[in-house]
Amino acid sequence: EIVLTQSPGTLSLSPGERATLSCRASQSVSSSYLAWYRQKPGQAPRLLIYRASSRATGIPDRFSGSGSGTDFTLTISRLEPEDFAVYYCQQYGSSPMYTFGQGTKLEIK
């Protein structure tokens, strides 16, 4: 089973700043199988990035994804108020079919 570890657990930043979130896999993950989601309080998660670096429909270009192998990064170039939320990485594999990281909470400083 591939384990995804996200860091930091909590990130405190101000609107307008740049955020860098990390997702590290216990084994190599195909970039085609790595995605990122944002979950605002009381809402369902929303797909932000798929195939490690492709933005999902309607996602603004301040969101970007990068990485390969075991290390992946989500970058938000200029934080907007709605970006303060919890972020999850997710990979597709086998047994279990899908796994999520434990999440990074992005909070207002």
Added chain:
Amino acid sequence: QVQLVESGGGLVKPGGSLRLSCAVSGFTFSDYYMSWIRQAPGKGLEWISCITSSGDTIYYADSVKGRFIISRDNTRNSLYLQMNSLRADDTAVYYCARADYYGSVNFDSWGQGTLVTVSS
């Protein structure tokens, strides 16, 4: 537009059963793999089950294998989760989610979730 609406959550005693439903609209349901994903209070996301577009192949997480049954009715545009032998640690918001069309490797649409509470 794409809509997924879960129902059937509620309070159930340990050892009891519950059946969740997810009604979808706005897309061709029979073209997509579907999954159930849950989130315990204050915790992260846990994928628990997936069913292929035709319903001929099913996958479960170890945590629910043998207790939960996923199914779908493509004529009714509906996804189901039969939950048996419920335990306190099954308490969570349960989301139905659509896997992406091209590879089924991520979840591009989610319902709003339905809360299941297992408690005596």
